[in-house]
Amino acid sequence: xxxxxxxxxxxxxxxxxxxxxxxxxxxxxxxxxxxxxxxxxxxxxxxxxxxxxxxxxxxxxxxxxxxxxxxxxxxxxxxxxxxxxxxxxxxxxxxxxxxxxxxxxxxxxxxxxxxxxxxxxxxxxxxxxxxxxxxxxxxxxxxxxxxxxxxxxxxxxxxxxxxxxxxxxxxxxxxxxxxxxxxxxxxxxxxxxxxxxxxxxxxxxxxxxxxxxxxxxxxxxxxxxxxxxxxxxxxxxxxxxxxxxxxxxxxxxxxxxxxxxxxxxxxxxxxxxxxxxxxxxxxxxxxxxxxxxxxxxxxxxxxxxxxxxxxxxxxxxxxxxxxxxxxxxxxxxxxxxxxxxxxxxxxxxxxxxxxxxxxxxx
Ligand SMILES: Cc1cc2nc3c(=O)[nH]c(=O)nc-3n(C[C@H](O)[C@H](O)[C@H](O)COP(=O)(O)OP(=O)(O)OC[C@H]3O[C@@H](n4cnc5c(N)ncnc54)[C@H](O)[C@@H]3O)c2cc1C
Numbered sequence: 213x214x215x216x217x218x219x220x221x222x223x224x225x226x227x228x229x230x231x232x233x234x235x236x237x238x239x240x241x242x243x244x245x246x247x248x249x250x251x252x253x254x255x256x257x258x259x260x261x262x263x264x265x266x267x268x269x270x271x272x273x274x275x276x277x278x279x280x281x282x283x284x285x286x287x288x289x290x291x292x293x294x295x296x297x298x299x300x301x302x303x304x305x306x307x308x309x310x311x312x313x314x315x316x317x318x319x320x321x322x323x324x325x326x327x328x329x330x331x332x333x334x335x336x337x338x339x340x341x342x343x344x345x346x347x348x349x350x351x352x353x354x355x356x357x358x359x360x361x362x363x364x365x366x367x368x369x370x371x372x373x374x375x376x377x378x379x380x381x382x383x384x385x386x387x388x389x390x391x392x393x394x395x396x397x398x399x400x401x402x403x404x405x406x407x408x409x410x411x412x413x414x415x416x417x418x419x420x421x422x423x424x425x426x427x428x429x430x431x432x433x434x435x436x437x438x439x440x441x442x443x444x445x446x447x448x449x450x451x452x453x454x455x456x457x458x459x460x461x462x463x464x465x466x467x468x469x470x471x472x473x474x475x476x477x478x479x480x481x482x483x484x485x486x487x488x489x490x491x492x493x494x495x496x497x498x499x500x501x502x503x504x505x506x507x508x509x510x511x512x513x514x515x516x517x518x519x520x521x522x523x524x525x526x527x528x529x530x531x532x533x534x535x536x537x538x539x540x541x542x543x544x545x546x547x548x549x550x551x552x553x554x555x556x557x558x559x560x561x562x563x564x565x566x567x568x569x570x571x572x573x574x
Contacts, residue, residue, distance in 0.1 A: 220434045238395050258347055259430035260376050263301040263464050264490050264553045271554040272574055274566065275304040275494075278330040291563050298570045301346035301554065303340050304378060304465075305333045308571050309356040311386045334365060338372045348374060349432070349509060353382030353407075354398035355391060359407060362398070363417050366408065369490040378432045378465060379405045390442075402456050405431055409460035433457075435464035435491060437478035441512040445533070450481055457487045464489060465556060468496040468507070470539070471516045472546050493547055496558040497565045500529055541572045 263271060274295055280285040290302065300336040310328040317323050333350035350369060352362070355545040369377065381401040384391040393399040398407070408431045410416075433456045434440075436449060443449035453464065464482070467473050479491050497508070504520050507513055519539050526532045544555050555573065557566045 256523050257375060258345075259371060259428075259462070260302065260349065260492075261430055261490070263347070266551065267301075270548045270552060271301045272298050272570060273304065273554055273556045274493075275306060275556065275558045275560070277306050277560060278308065278333065278336050280329055281331060285299075285336065285343075288336060289341070289343060291559065292340070293562050294497055294567050295559065295570065296344060297573050298567075300346060300378065302349050303344075304349045304556070305336050305340070305351065307333050307351040307353050307380075307382070309353065309382060320542070332365070333375075334368050334372070337369070337374050337445040341372075341374065348375055348376060349376040349378055349379055351378045352404065353380045354368050354393060354401065354404050355385065356380030356394055356397070358394055358396035359398060359417055360396070362404065363408060363411070366411055366427065366429070370411075370425075370429075373409060375428045376430050377408060377433070378434070379461070380416050381406055396432055401433060402459055403457055404454070405433060405461055405514055411447050412460070430462050431460065432463045432465050432492075435466045435478065435482070436512075437466055437469045437474040438513050441498050443526060446481070450485055450487075453482065454485055462489055464490065465493045466494045466510060467513065468558060470498070470519055470543070471514065472550070474514075474545055475547070489535050490553045492554045492556050493552050494556050494558060495540060495543060495547075496560070497540045497562055497569065498523060499533045499562055499565060501526070501532060527566075533565060537568050540565075540569045542572045544569060 243313075258266075274292070275286060276291060279285070296348070308328075308330040310326045311571070313325055313327045314322040315325050335351070337348035337350045338468070340346070352365065354362075357365070366377075367502075368374075379401055381391060381398075381404070398404045407417075408427075408429050411427040412429055414426040416424045417488075433453070436443075436454055439449050440448045457464075466475065466478070468540070475493050480490060498504070498519065503524055504515055505521055508515065519535070522535045522539075523532050526535055547555060559566045
């Protein structure tokens, strides 16, 4: 039996992820030792909703940024390796749009250039799935893409067997005061979500495509326990979130928060208005004093007084990190008791802190 199992493992190692995705269902269906395959099959093709449905306890997942251009995929593995012992159910990969910059030319004039500091998510997600044999969830955004470019990216993801996506409008570009959609692109997260759901029904942008292949995307959307900063009030924001759930979103992933009551109240408001899909809390540690002003400015979240006072009083960076780590451990323990389906950690540059938190919880 072991020989058979290692044969299959070898098969996995030798295939690229698209090949794996193509052959795996066949192997599972026809391979005689189905029980030994179950272990492997759990690594692939599971939708976020299936992970949650099949979970016996609170799950853990992580979020990473694509590396800066010029760095290799090994920098992603170096970041994730210390976290893999906690058996994350999946890894999210954020999307970062290009920025307009003015570059000085030899003649002294400036030329406007589009600079993409981090590559897209398709390759990195395929690499993560192939390397760790776990699901990867690319973030897909409206900003910077025409609907046709989005369709092509979704087709690539589908071909690679990447069935989970987090659908977002995206942040404004660095040179924009507020979000500007691309010409021929989507304006709102729900428009992009509808495109994904249409493809799940075999509907592509080109009318000539009849009986198009149906993708299998499990689409998540963002939720804001403290309201999205552009929404006039929480009630309107929640109504818009309900529209996304009604349009086919299968789960919600929240913006970071530091006061669990905000998440608990948010979940209650969602349930009261008939949003029934899982609501995954997004969690981030505070590790330095600068974040006390940066996080509210960028993410429009409140820092509880007890936490901010403790960080202000800290004498060293190490002390700040210790306080932030303990806060996140406490937050995670409470949320686990509350019964959240998953603890999702934004690891951004802080895998060591997240490791300490995960060690205390899992
Ligand atoms: C978990 C998570 C992950 C994220 N990952 C990324 C990432 O990888 N890359 C990135 O660039 N950004 C990311 N973001 C940031 C996100 O793109 C921004 O917060 C963005 O400003 C809003 O995205 P959205 O999908 O919530 O937008 P939308 O759902 O489009 O909402 C944006 C605003 O429009 C309003 N609105 C919604 N529907 C309507 C309507 N029908 N009419 C009028 N107004 C409406 C909403 O109330 C809200 O104020 C992430 C955010 C979260 C919470």
